[in-house]
Amino acid sequence: xxxxxxxARGPLFRLCFSIMVLGLARVLWLTGIGIIExxxxxxxxxxxxxxxxxxxxxWALPVGxxxxxxxxxxxxxxxxxLGLLLVPLLLQAHVxxxxxxxxxxxxxxxxxxxxxLTLLMLVTAVGLFAxxxxxxxxxxxxxxxxxVWPLLLAVPFxxxxxxxxxxxAPLTYQAGMxxxxxxxxxxxxxxxxxxxxHCVLQPLSQLVTxxxxxxxxxxxxxxxxxxxxxxxxxxxxxxxxxxxHS
Amino acid sequence: MPGAPxxxxxxxxxxxxxKKPAVIERQRLAVRYHVEDFDVRDRPRRFLEAFAAILKHxxxxxxxxxxxxxxxxxxxxxxxxxxxEATGDDRDIPCWRSExxxxxYRRHFTISGILRGRILGDPGLTDETVAEMADTFYDCTACRxxxxxxxxxxxxxxxxxLGRYVLSEIGIVPRALAVSTRExxxxxxxxxxxxxxxxxxxxxxxxxxxxxxxxxxAIPFPVDQEGAEYLFLxxxxxxxMEADSLMGIAAVFRAxxxxxxxxxxxxxxxxxxxxxxxxxxxxxxxxxxxxxxRLKVKKILIGECGxxxxxxxxxxxxxCGGAEAxxxxxxxxxxxxxxxxxxxxxxxxxxxxxxxxxDPCNVARPGWIVEQPRELLKAFCRNYVEMxxxxxxxxxxxxxxxxxxxxxxxxxxxxxGGRVKADQxxxxxxxYCVAPCANCKKQLRELMEDQGMDCKIVGLHDxxxxxxxxx
Numbered sequence: 001x002x003x004x005x006x007x008a009r010g011p012l013f014r015l016c017f018s019i020m021v022l023g024l025a026r027v028l029w030l031t032g033i034g035i036i037e038x039x040x041x042x043x044x045x046x047x048x049x050x051x052x053x054x055x056x057x058x059w060a061l062p063v064g065x066x067x068x069x070x071x072x073x074x075x076x077x078x079x080x081x082l083g084l085l086l087v088p089l090l091l092q093a094h095v096x097x098x099x100x101x102x103x104x105x106x107x108x109x110x111x112x113x114x115x116x117l118t119l120l121m122l123v124t125a126v127g128l129f130a131x132x133x134x135x136x137x138x139x140x141x142x143x144x145x146x147x148v149w150p151l152l153l154a155v156p157f158x159x160x161x162x163x164x165x166x167x168x169a170p171l172t173y174q175a176g177m178x179x180x181x182x183x184x185x186x187x188x189x190x191x192x193x194x195x196x197x198h199c200v201l202q203p204l205s206q207l208v209t210x211x212x213x214x215x216x217x218x219x220x221x222x223x224x225x226x227x228x229x230x231x232x233x234x235x236x237x238x239x240x241x242x243x244x245h246s
Numbered sequence: 247m248p249g250a251p252x253x254x255x256x257x258x259x260x261x262x263x264x265k266k267p268a269v270i271e272r273q274r275l276a277v278r279y280h281v282e283d284f285d286v287r288d289r290p291r292r293f294l295e296a297f298a299a300i301l302k303h304x305x306x307x308x309x310x311x312x313x314x315x316x317x318x319x320x321x322x323x324x325x326x327x328x329x330x331e332a333t334g335d336d337r338d339i340p341c342w343r344s345e346x347x348x349x350x351y352r353r354h355f356t357i358s359g360i361l362r363g364r365i366l367g368d369p370g371l372t373d374e375t376v377a378e379m380a381d382t383f384y385d386c387t388a389c390r391x392x393x394x395x396x397x398x399x400x401x402x403x404x405x406x407x408l409g410r411y412v413l414s415e416i417g418i419v420p421r422a423l424a425v426s427t428r429e430x431x432x433x434x435x436x437x438x439x440x441x442x443x444x445x446x447x448x449x450x451x452x453x454x455x456x457x458x459x460x461x462x463x464a465i466p467f468p469v470d471q472e473g474a475e476y477l478f479l480x481x482x483x484x485x486x487m488e489a490d491s492l493m494g495i496a497a498v499f500r501a502x503x504x505x506x507x508x509x510x511x512x513x514x515x516x517x518x519x520x521x522x523x524x525x526x527x528x529x530x531x532x533x534x535x536x537x538x539x540r541l542k543v544k545k546i547l548i549g550e551c552g553x554x555x556x557x558x559x560x561x562x563x564x565x566c567g568g569a570e571a572x573x574x575x576x577x578x579x580x581x582x583x584x585x586x587x588x589x590x591x592x593x594x595x596x597x598x599x600x601x602x603x604x605d606p607c608n609v610a611r612p613g614w615i616v617e618q619p620r621e622l623l624k625a626f627c628r629n630y631v632e633m634x635x636x637x638x639x640x641x642x643x644x645x646x647x648x649x650x651x652x653x654x655x656x657x658x659x660x661x662x663g664g665r666v667k668a669d670q671x672x673x674x675x676x677x678y679c680v681a682p683c684a685n686c687k688k689q690l691r692e693l694m695e696d697q698g699m700d701c702k703i704v705g706l707h708d709x710x711x712x713x714x715x716x717x
Contacts, residue, residue: 069323069395140321204312213404220529227296
């Protein structure tokens, strides 16, 4: 068991962490390139920077706007994210672990605050799962990953909380710690391939949308030419706007 | 605000297919709007070819890639969608609709989707999905209210626009839009209402005579005035349908003395390209540019029309010269500025009825024209009331996104699309609802009629015409 723990917090952690960082860097890079290319193709360089910034900041800290739609679910989500982000980054044991990997340390949360945030995260994770399940509209559009993620994210929090706060038999403690490490590793491994990429991509959403609305001069003609309508505009072709097909 | 649930009778009426079964069979397309006959062979493959060509030449890929990755399916958009509120149907959830196209993108245009398709034997896009998109993308009014509630910033209006664009490239487009566009870009009249120039001139002369009779003052409609400050382009249907709006606008110019002109070379602000095709969007704007250059005007002035204003304001610089393009403004901006400068006198004793204001999505949602008409109305309407919600969070008239031009779906528009709007207007108790948009006016008038309401739908300049003091 001990060897597994060493493996899970050593090589496996480094592998999963690297996959997470590289995976997120990849999607960030691709999106960044996409934005630059799209912007470069348009003749109109005007962007509503103030509005983009205002909306981006507004959704990064959605205090005022979360309650405008599905208020209970949205508030649950905000609190969930609070625990989810702060505990892994600011728990004392984690900071030591980060320090051993990347060599940098930073201020830590008091243990009581970390425990409180952990419990908050666990309650809200269950709340998000239940909220999704209970709402017909959510159920209609949800995929498997939408149900799995809150529960998967709760596993390292439950096991970590148990190991840190409960008096456990040594073997149980080790099993709990292994579960904690493996689930955290799994989260990091899966993260860049799922919707959780929003942790880095969400701040770019408003800009992405703004540049996507920047249409490219003569793109419509080129689309028509590619489809074999080079000699005439596509809207002139009755079989494409309607009319008896040839 | 939510009204009573949709009754069985309303649902049956709104969703009844007006097309003959034989036509549906022939076109393999059970949608409520009419389409002209088109090639039905091999539809999924042709859809994918059109999709690929569009992704290659345009800027949509960055958004699709982004939305496909981060969409979290929180269903907040459902709460904000008036169509979903009216029907309660899962297929009217904006995120559900967008996922139709995003799923095609993931499966056919991303490496992981192609690999997964191969491994799992997923055949990919089917004819049924194409038909489903054909139906549902025209259920959406593209009002973009949901965009403001998406924590991930997904713009379902953009996805709807793209979905319609791809469909149009394989021939699936409402006949009403296609026929008008063809007349505008290829027809002899060169405008969507097929108004010949002599008829336009007759109409303008008649309106001038009307104003002479009513205001006892000569108020001209300048035509083909080279070097004028403003080239005026209303939704062309205004020349037939909205006499009072046009007279109000002419009267405002009479009061300010600024130079403006209507061009006989091109006088249509309507641009259905915004609703279904980037190529149409650009070609229409090229006509605007050609007329502006012919008459050597300094600015482009769009009449009371939301989509015409947005398609010119937002896209004219993109297609017609970037930073060098002529400035575009809406008539409400012009009138508001003139009033602020003290160049207009409005009599506060003329309009005594209760007045409310409907924000057209295309000008209000971006925050472009929100306070200007309100300040004007409050200046001379003593009994002004607001709808709730309003401004950038307004409820669409229910005929947005080009759907108002599709007459055969009127039952859908007035029973479903405009249902929440009707409740909203009813609550204000207003006698006049100011809707400064050709699309909104038509939709709201039909809505009032079908919902048995007697609120009068007018333009902003209709009321200004009544109150404007001319020397």
